[in-house]
Amino acid sequence: MEPYNNHTSIAALINRSNVDTDQIIPKQFLKKVERSGFGIHLFHDWRFNDDGSDNPDFELNKPAFQSAKILVTGDNFGCGSSREHAPWAIADYGFNTIISSSYADIFYNNCFKNGILPIRATQEQLQLIANEINSHEGCSLTINLEEQTVVTPLGNNFAFELDPFRKENLLHGLDDIGLTLEQIDKIDEYEQKHRRLYPWLWT
């Protein structure tokens, strides 16, 4: 995984709550056996008209939001299924940061496996950012992961919370499985006890 670098990028606003994984990547695109190439299908049913042309009313089709790397959106983003195709599509489209007031659990975990930083903002902070984007579409936000801050064009600066290990793994693009395998002795030890206590699980 690529390390997450600090950046100043255009922020696109999808001002909707409860955006579910079926909207992020509709099920007809889940049949592939590869990890890549999902970006062209991101938000498919909202993004395209029935004839395949761009739906001009959909937020991400606004010219000002092209090449955005930051997605600003409403509560409970990513609710629904566990499909990692959702963060794959988001990353493949070009986003590496999401700002919302809350995320569904599985989606939130999946983001970190794909180099995406899901920032939890308060309702007030989210409103403030949305207002700034609305009044100046195409404006950029500055994300500093080390300092855990977001700075808006008008100079509003706020800090966000993040588990230290998640931050570390993102900053260094660490392989989770590799890290766990460093604990292999502990896993072996646990398993020996497990076999003794729960023998019926091993027959």
Next chain:
Amino acid sequence: MKKTMYEKIWDSHLVCEAAGQAPLVYVDRHLMHEVTSPQAFEGLRNANRKIRNPHSILATMDHCVPTKDRDLPIADPIARKQIETMAENCRENNLNLYDIKNPNNGVIHIVVPEHGFVHPGMVTVCGDSHTATHGAFGALAFGIGTSEVEHVMATQTLPQMKSKTMLVRVDGKLPKYSSAKDIILAVIGKIGTAGGTGYVIEFAGEAVIDLTMEGRMTLCNMAIEGGARAGLVMPDEKTYEYLKGREFAPSGSEWDTALAYWKTLPSDDDAEFDTVVILTADDIAPQVTWGTSPEQVAPVSGAVPSPEDFNDEGKRQACISALNYMDLKPKTKITDIPVNLVFLGSCTNGRIEDFRIAAEITKNHKVADGVTAIAVPGSYKVKEQAEQEGLDQILIDAGWEWRDPGCSMCLAMNGDELTPGQRSASTSNRNFEGRQGKGGRTHLVSPAMAAAAATAGHFVDIRNL
């Protein structure tokens, strides 16, 4: 210290807590299907890693499989490749797979309990959010992403953050014709789809204990729709009775050892939960969702709300958007909503008792003109049982289609889908926009409500039948 069931399972599965890393939790059972696993196998291969415990895995094919003409090759070449990849991955790694032709085939969360593969106290994962189903056995069961699927295959563990605990207590007796589905829809209506975020929910109370194992599975299955990581019901005599004699259940002296362990699992009296939600079962009428989120739900005797009924601006906007998508007017009586298609099945409601109640409601009636009704058993075993009981014939005589098992129209990946503007009464779990087909409109209901809607052509209050 007094502990909840979740805390007991968590403590007994903690492998280690390395400095600067998330706690590492041991995984006992790993369930698989064709959609969320291929990239994980590829990742393992690329990193030259092996599956640590192949015996911990049970795999099936369910999402993409056709529910009719199973003898023909799968028409969609991309779906066919996904199915073939699953078979190849399982063969290569010597995994237990119930493939499309296997008499044990079916939806993962239906076949796993049928074979007694998940037991109380186990940590169980699957690349599927409805893994929560297995909480019905007092197992900590939750959905994971594909990277985590790979993680579990390679290490038999997962880095996890400890969840908060929520007790949802449903007091009293459930009225006749209300079901586990109505309890969980009412719970989600109360707490919202994000109400359980960060929590593991333990369901308790008389109405929950009274449920059959199938009902408890329906209840836990949709814990995820309330945002929770998992749902749990404490194991009891019903649980043990259900498991006894099944293929992967312990036997002989190991049964006694297991049973003694299982009996230690229920939450201690006076264990503290971070949040407690209480419902009264007597108040739970059959539920019908009217919107595009499972929290947008009303009792069958109620009406579609108006945006101004919501004080919260987000919920008000969501109501406007949902009414627009669903083509419904505020204040429409639920029983005045017509349906074109009825879907009976899914990991939520594809078990034998779901077909029993649907057949009971359907008997001596016909499917209404203009309505298509599809019954998709959750597994071949459910199908076989239903046929032995003659339930298939009751449904077929009434005009229902009787299909082979699979996820089918729950997420419409296999070609079974709504056409734009079609309106369904569905026993599945999600009513998101386009979930059952682009432009399709989904109303989530119980099997009894679905069967009654098929006959009437619109929703009916089954308590008045």
